[in-house]
Amino acid sequence: MKTRREFIKISALGIGAAAIASQSNRWGFGLPLYADENKSNKSKATKLTPTYCEVCFWKCAAWAHINDNGKILKLTGNANDPQCNGRLCPRGTGGVGMVYDDDRLKTPLIRVVENGKQTYREASWPEALDYIAEKMKEIAAKNGPESIALFNHGSAGGHFTHLLKSFGSSTITAPSFAQCRGPRETGFETTFGAQVGSPEPTDIRDTRCLVLIGSHIGENMHNAQVQEFSDAVDKGATIITVDPRLSIAANKSKYWLPIKPATDIALLLSWIHVLIDEEIYNKEYVAKHTMGLDQLKVHVSTFTPEWAYGITNIKPSVIRQTAREMADAAPSVLIHPGRHVTWYGDDAQRSRAIAILNGLLGSWGARGGFFMKASAGIPDFPHPEYPKPKWSWPEVLNGKYPFASMSVSNTFIEASISSNDNKYPIKAWFVAGTNLPVAIPMMSQMQKALQDLELVVVVDTMPTEVTGFADVVLPECTYLERHDDLRDVPHRVPTIALREPAIEPMWESKPAWWIAKQIGERLGLHDYFKYEDFEEVISWQLQQKGLTLAELKSKGIVVLPRHNESPYLDPKEDYHFNTPSGKVEFYSSALASAGFDPIPVYTPHPEPEDGFYRLIYGRAPMHTFSRTANNPNLTDLMDENSVWVHPKVASLWGLEEGKYTYLRNQDGITSNFPIKVRVTERIRWDSVYMVHGFGHNQKELSRAFGKGANDTQLITNVMIDPMMGGTGMRGNFVTFTATGATEEKEAAL
Amino acid sequence: MRYAMAIDTLKCVGCSDCVIACQMENNVPIGFCRDWVVESVHGSYPEVGLELRSERCNHCENAPCVRCCPTGASHIVEGGIVLVTQNKCIGCGACIQACPYDARYSHPEGYVDKCTFCNHRVTEGLNPACVSVCPTKCMYFGDLDDANSDISNILATRKYKALAPEAGTNPQIFYLV
Numbered sequence A: 001m002k003t004r005r006e007f008i009k010i011s012a013l014g015i016g017a018a019a020i021a022s023q024s025n026r027w028g029f030g031l032p033l034y035a036d037e038n039k040s041n042k043s044k045a046t047k048l049t050p051t052y053c054e055v056c057f058w059k060c061a062a063w064a065h066i067n068d069n070g071k072i073l074k075l076t077g078n079a080n081d082p083q084c085n086g087r088l089c090p091r092g093t094g095g096v097g098m099v100y101d102d103d104r105l106k107t108p109l110i111r112v113v114e115n116g117k118q119t120y121r122e123a124s125w126p127e128a129l130d131y132i133a134e135k136m137k138e139i140a141a142k143n144g145p146e147s148i149a150l151f152n153h154g155s156a157g158g159h160f161t162h163l164l165k166s167f168g169s170s171t172i173t174a175p176s177f178a179q180c181r182g183p184r185e186t187g188f189e190t191t192f193g194a195q196v197g198s199p200e201p202t203d204i205r206d207t208r209c210l211v212l213i214g215s216h217i218g219e220n221m222h223n224a225q226v227q228e229f230s231d232a233v234d235k236g237a238t239i240i241t242v243d244p245r246l247s248i249a250a251n252k253s254k255y256w257l258p259i260k261p262a263t264d265i266a267l268l269l270s271w272i273h274v275l276i277d278e279e280i281y282n283k284e285y286v287a288k289h290t291m292g293l294d295q296l297k298v299h300v301s302t303f304t305p306e307w308a309y310g311i312t313n314i315k316p317s318v319i320r321q322t323a324r325e326m327a328d329a330a331p332s333v334l335i336h337p338g339r340h341v342t343w344y345g346d347d348a349q350r351s352r353a354i355a356i357l358n359g360l361l362g363s364w365g366a367r368g369g370f371f372m373k374a375s376a377g378i379p380d381f382p383h384p385e386y387p388k389p390k391w392s393w394p395e396v397l398n399g400k401y402p403f404a405s406m407s408v409s410n411t412f413i414e415a416s417i418s419s420n421d422n423k424y425p426i427k428a429w430f431v432a433g434t435n436l437p438v439a440i441p442m443m444s445q446m447q448k449a450l451q452d453l454e455l456v457v458v459v460d461t462m463p464t465e466v467t468g469f470a471d472v473v474l475p476e477c478t479y480l481e482r483h484d485d486l487r488d489v490p491h492r493v494p495t496i497a498l499r500e501p502a503i504e505p506m507w508e509s510k511p512a513w514w515i516a517k518q519i520g521e522r523l524g525l526h527d528y529f530k531y532e533d534f535e536e537v538i539s540w541q542l543q544q545k546g547l548t549l550a551e552l553k554s555k556g557i558v559v560l561p562r563h564n565e566s567p568y569l570d571p572k573e574d575y576h577f578n579t580p581s582g583k584v585e586f587y588s589s590a591l592a593s594a595g596f597d598p599i600p601v602y603t604p605h606p607e608p609e610d611g612f613y614r615l616i617y618g619r620a621p622m623h624t625f626s627r628t629a630n631n632p633n634l635t636d637l638m639d640e641n642s643v644w645v646h647p648k649v650a651s652l653w654g655l656e657e658g659k660y661t662y663l664r665n666q667d668g669i670t671s672n673f674p675i676k677v678r679v680t681e682r683i684r685w686d687s688v689y690m691v692h693g694f695g696h697n698q699k700e701l702s703r704a705f706g707k708g709a710n711d712t713q714l715i716t717n718v719m720i721d722p723m724m725g726g727t728g729m730r731g732n733f734v735t736f737t738a739t740g741a742t743e744e745k746e747a748a749l
Numbered sequence B: 001m002r003y004a005m006a007i008d009t010l011k012c013v014g015c016s017d018c019v020i021a022c023q024m025e026n027n028v029p030i031g032f033c034r035d036w037v038v039e040s041v042h043g044s045y046p047e048v049g050l051e052l053r054s055e056r057c058n059h060c061e062n063a064p065c066v067r068c069c070p071t072g073a074s075h076i077v078e079g080g081i082v083l084v085t086q087n088k089c090i091g092c093g094a095c096i097q098a099c100p101y102d103a104r105y106s107h108p109e110g111y112v113d114k115c116t117f118c119n120h121r122v123t124e125g126l127n128p129a130c131v132s133v134c135p136t137k138c139m140y141f142g143d144l145d146d147a148n149s150d151i152s153n154i155l156a157t158r159k160y161k162a163l164a165p166e167a168g169t170n171p172q173i174f175y176l177v
C-alpha cells in the first residue's frame, strides 16, 4: 500500500557519515594531555555561564564550565538553588553529552519525493520556515488556525505555545498528563480541590513517615526529592514502600510491602479501614476540614486487613502496623502521590484513595506532609492579546473524560484521523521535544493520524523516531546553546533562574525562541515577537521583578521571599478548599453525579495467563525516558536495559544471566530487539521489570539503536481511565522467545 | 595528614553520579572509569536486601601497586594519596595485576590511570568531585589525623567496614553499614 507519509530514515542523507568522521571529538573533547598528575583536570575552565538543566523537568540551576577554546568541560549545580543545592543528578552532570553528540540534527530537512521514493533533503532555514508558514496559512484558511496542534515537552514548548496562541490556536497538549501524572492531578483535585503539580510539594525533608506506592525515588532522580529522601533516611523517618520489586527505596525502608501487582487500591482501602476502625485518624483535622467521613466509614467497613490479605498478599499484621505508624507520625506523614501513575485505567481513583488517606491523616498543608507552594510570577513580555480560538482541547475532548483538567494527548491523535468523523478535526502537528511513538502507546492510531495530517513539523535536537514522520524537521540547539524563559518553579520559596547560552549553537541548529519568532514573522505576527534577541525579553521581565540581568548573570539564580509567610496551613485558621463543598471531600458528589464511584472501590484486574508475566517498567537514575538513550556520556553509564526475572522463572525458561531473549506480549507482538536477562531475587515471580526508554529502532541514534527492548512497543493493551483519559499501561503480559518476529530481519538490515 | 573517604551504604542509591562526575572532572575517556558502583543482593524474595557501594582506589597505606611498579611512576604523596606519574609510566600493567580492588585501568594514551582522590581539587581545599556531586550526600572525605574532621566524626559514631582487609593493604575507603 502506498502511504502518504512514509517513515524516512534520516541516515539516507549521509548524516551518519558525518558522525563517524568527527568521532574523535567524542573522547574527552580533544583536550591536550599533561604529564603532571597534580593537574589531573587538564584544561581549566576560564568562564562560568549560568543555565538550568533540561535533561529532565526538574530544571536544576547549574553552571557550565567553559575553557578558552569554547568547550564545555563540565556542569555543576548552583549552590543557591533549592532544587539541587549545588548537586546535579547523574543526568544533569552528563548533560554535556547532549551537546557533543555527533548524531544530532544538524540542518533543517524537508520531505521530498525523489525517483518515486520519499526522502528528506537538507534545506536552508528560510526555505524550511517559508514552507511551514505557507502550509500553516493554507490550513488555517481552510480549517481555522485551531486545527494546528502542538505536542510539547520541556522548555522549547513554551515558545511554540506562544507562536500557536498568537496565531489563534490553543490546541496544545503534552504527554505528561494522560501518559504520566494526570490521574494523580484528578485524584487530588477531586479530594483537595488542588492538583499536586510539578515539582511535587512533598515535604520529605521534614516528614516523620514517608509512604511510597510504586514510586521509586532514587531510581527516578528528581533531584531535591532524592536529596530530601536521603535526609529522611538520615533522620530516621519511617519509610514504607509498596512495590512488587525490591526497589532502591524499598531497600532503605523500615517496611517493604512486596505487593501483588494491580492490587494497590485494596491495600489503600484497608489502611483507611484501620485508621477509622481503630479511631486513629487525625480527628481535629478531619472535623475541621473534611466532609464525608460517615459515608467513608460505611464504605470501608468490610475492607479489613484480612480481606486485603487475600488480594494483596500483604499480611494483616503488617497492614495494621503500617497504618499505625502513619497515624503516629500524623500530620507529619506523606503518602506520596507518585508521578508516573497511569497503570490500570482506574488510576484517578487509586490516586483519590491516596488523597483520602492523606486527608484522614491531615497531612495536606502540614509540615512533613504537603506544603503550599509559592512561585515568583513572571509577567509576560508585552504583546497584543491572543486571538480567541473558536475551539480548543476541551472541544477535542468533547466531554469524553469529564475529570480531565488538562488536554488529553490521545484525543488529539484520534481527532487527527480523518475517518473518525471529528467535529473538530486536527490537520497539522507541531511536535516539540517529545518522541511521540515512544511516549504514547498508540502506535497504530498514530500511524493512521500521520497519514491524514497535512503538515507535521518536528523540532528536536536528535533524530528520534518521531522525526521520521515529519514533513519538516527543524534542528533545535541544546539547552546549553540557547536562551529560554526564566525558570519559575513553584516550591517552598520562589526562585528565578537564568539560562544563558554557554556556547554558540553548533552546526545549523537554532534556539526554539528564534524558530518560533521566524515562523511568527512569516505569519504576520510581528507584534507578538517584538524583540531581536530573547535576552531583551528576559531583561524586561527581570526589571518588572526589580532585578537586573547582570545580577542573574553573576548569580544564576535568585531566591525571593514568599508573599504569604508560611508554607503550612495554620491549624487555628479556617481554610477554603477549592472543592464543591469547600472541604476535603472523602465523598465526592461531583463524581457521583457524573456516574463515577464517589469513594474509590477495588476492582480486580486481569492476571497473566500461564507462561506470561506482568510487564512492569520504571526508570534508571542515569536516563530520562528515551531522550538520553543516545547521550555518549550517559550511555557509557548504561547503554541498554535488561529484563529482570526471578530465579525460578529463569530456570523454568532456561534463561541465563547476561544472555539475550526476545519478549512477546499477549497480543503476539515481539520486541524489535532482544533484551539482556537479569536474574534477580529483587522481582516477584509473576512479573518482569525493565527500564523504559530503550530499544530504539532509529539507526541514526548510533549508540541507542537496537540496544535493549522498548516497553512501549509491548504495551498494546491500553486501559483508558474513564475519569480523565489516562492510558493505563500495566496490563500487559510478556513471555520469552528465542527468536524475534519479522522485525528482527528489518532490524538486522 | 591521612586522607580517607567514608561512604554510607545506607544512603547511597547507586545512581552513578559519582562515576560521571569523576569522568567529567578528570577527563576520563568514554569506556573507562576511575570509580564504579557495585550492587550486591543477598537473601531471596521477599526476604531480600541489597548493598550499594561506590568503589575506587583505596589509597592503601601498604600499596602493592606502588611496591611492584618498576619505574617509580606509582608513588605516594602527602596525605597518603597514591598517584601515577603519567610520563614515567611505561604501561606495563604490573600494578593492575597487583591491585586487589581492580582500581586501575590502561588509559588509551598508554599509561595507567586511576582515582587520584582528586588531588588537584583537594590541594585547593575542595572536596573530590564525586563527594561534591553525590545527591544523597552519602560520601565523606577528609583527614583522619584531624580528630574533628567530618570523616573522623562519622567513623567514630558509625559502624563501618573496609574491602578485602585480608589483603593486608590497609585500605582508606570505609563503608558505613
Ligand code: SF4
Binding pocket: A053, A054, A055, A056, A057, A058, A059, A060, A084, A087, A088, A089, A090, A091, A092, A093, A221, A222, A223, A224
Ligand atoms: S534532576 Fe537531574 S536531569 Fe533533572 S534537572 Fe536536575 S540535574 Fe537535570
Ligand code: SF4
Binding pocket: B007, B011, B012, B013, B014, B015, B016, B017, B018, B019, B037, B054, B133, B134, B135, B136, B137, B138, B139
Ligand atoms: S553519587 Fe552517591 S548515591 Fe549516587 S552512586 Fe555515587 S555514592 Fe551512591
Ligand code: SF4
Binding pocket: B021, B022, B023, B025, B026, B034, B035, B056, B114, B115, B116, B117, B118, B119, B128, B129, B130, B131
Ligand atoms: S576522588 Fe576524584 S578521582 Fe577519585 S573517584 Fe572521586 S572524583 Fe574520581
